[in-house]
Structure formats: C-alpha cells, structure tokens
Amino acid sequence: MQALIQRVAEATVRVEGRVIGVIGPGLLVLLCAERGDGEAQADQLLAKLLKLRIFSDAAGKMNLSLQDTGGGLLVVSQFTLAADTxxxxxxxxxxxxxxxxxxxxxxxxVAQARAAHPVVATGEFGADMQVHLVNDGPVTIPLRIVPPG
Structure with a gap:
C-alpha cells in the first residue's frame, strides 16, 4: 500500500462541484491499494503517517506529528499511484x-483513521474528484508498506 503525503495549510476535495471533504492545517493523503495488500499494510501505513514528525515545533524544526498538532487528515483514493511507466x-x-x-x-x-484521529475527511472512492490544496513548505513525502513475501 502506498501514499503520497502532503503537509497542507488547507485542502478541499470536490465531486461534481460540491465540496465533500475539507481540512485546515494537516495532511492530504493520496492513497493507493496495490495487489497483495491487506488490512495489515493499511494499518501500518496509517500508524506511520499519524506519527510522522513533519510539522514544525516552536524552534522551527520538523519535530511534531499530526497527532501532536491535532491537524486534519484528508484521505483521497488515487489508484494512479500504482502507475508503471x-x-x-x-x-x-x-x-x-x-x-x-x-x-x-x-x-x-478511513475507518481506522477515524477511530485513531479526531479530524478526518475523505474524497469519494472511484469518483472524478478535484483536489485543491495549499502545500505547506512544500512538504511532500511518499510512503509505502510492502506486503511480506
């Protein structure tokens, strides 16, 4: 399972012109399930991104996690991350x-994220979505959890 994580000042996702997900400061997660992935990979990826220290502390160093800041999490499905070119x-x-x-x-x-974090918004699986974001930093980090074997 893989994700492209973007630290954002704000992010919004629209479907057919209507806003279906919005967050302020936090993380936009473009999420892709690959063949062979299971719930264990999803759980490991979520645990990693919630604890990833990519937010600035009082000294301006990337030392705080999403859980530390209480920021929003916007999860958008994106199968194109599995592209082979x-x-x-x-x-x-x-x-x-x-x-x-x-x-x-x-x-x-998404269900696990909502159980673990107070502010979770989503896109719509399989829909044609327009994602608007203000990348903060910019900070963009790829994450991948590979099934064993």
Whole structure:
C-alpha cells in the first residue's frame, strides 16, 4: 500500500462541484491499494503517517506529528499511484488492487483513521474528484508498506 503525503495549510476535495471533504492545517493523503495488500499494510501505513514528525515545533524544526498538532487528515483514493511507466508512454495500472479490493482497503483505512484521529475527511472512492490544496513548505513525502513475501 502506498501514499503520497502532503503537509497542507488547507485542502478541499470536490465531486461534481460540491465540496465533500475539507481540512485546515494537516495532511492530504493520496492513497493507493496495490495487489497483495491487506488490512495489515493499511494499518501500518496509517500508524506511520499519524506519527510522522513533519510539522514544525516552536524552534522551527520538523519535530511534531499530526497527532501532536491535532491537524486534519484528508484521505483521497488515487489508484494512479500504482502507475508503471516502464513499458512506454501509456501508464499501466496492473499493480493497483482490483476496484472492489481497493474500495474495501480504502474504507478500512478511513475507518481506522477515524477511530485513531479526531479530524478526518475523505474524497469519494472511484469518483472524478478535484483536489485543491495549499502545500505547506512544500512538504511532500511518499510512503509505502510492502506486503511480506
């Protein structure tokens, strides 16, 4: 399972012109379930990103986590993170989990996030979304948890 994490001053996701998720300062998480991923990978990824120390402390050093700051978490599904561009100019997405499995793992991740963190917003799985963000820093970090084996 992989994610692209962006520290944001604010972020919003829209579907068909209506806002369905919005946060102030926090993390925008673009989330991709890949073939072979399971709940264990989702749980490990969530634990890592909640504790990732990428927010500034009083001295201006990246030393605080999302849990420390109480910032928002906006989780948006993005299967295109599984793109393989090694075979030409058209990306292949065969590494992405099938839609039903991807949805199940996305929903699991969101449920676990809501149980662990007070401010969680989401996009809509499989929808055509417009994501607006103000990247803070900018800070953008890829995270990947690989299934064993």
């Amino acid at each position: 090694s075979g030409g100019n058209r990306p292949s997405f065969t590494r992405a989990a099938p839609p039903d499995e991807g949805r199940r793992l996305y929903e699991h991740f």
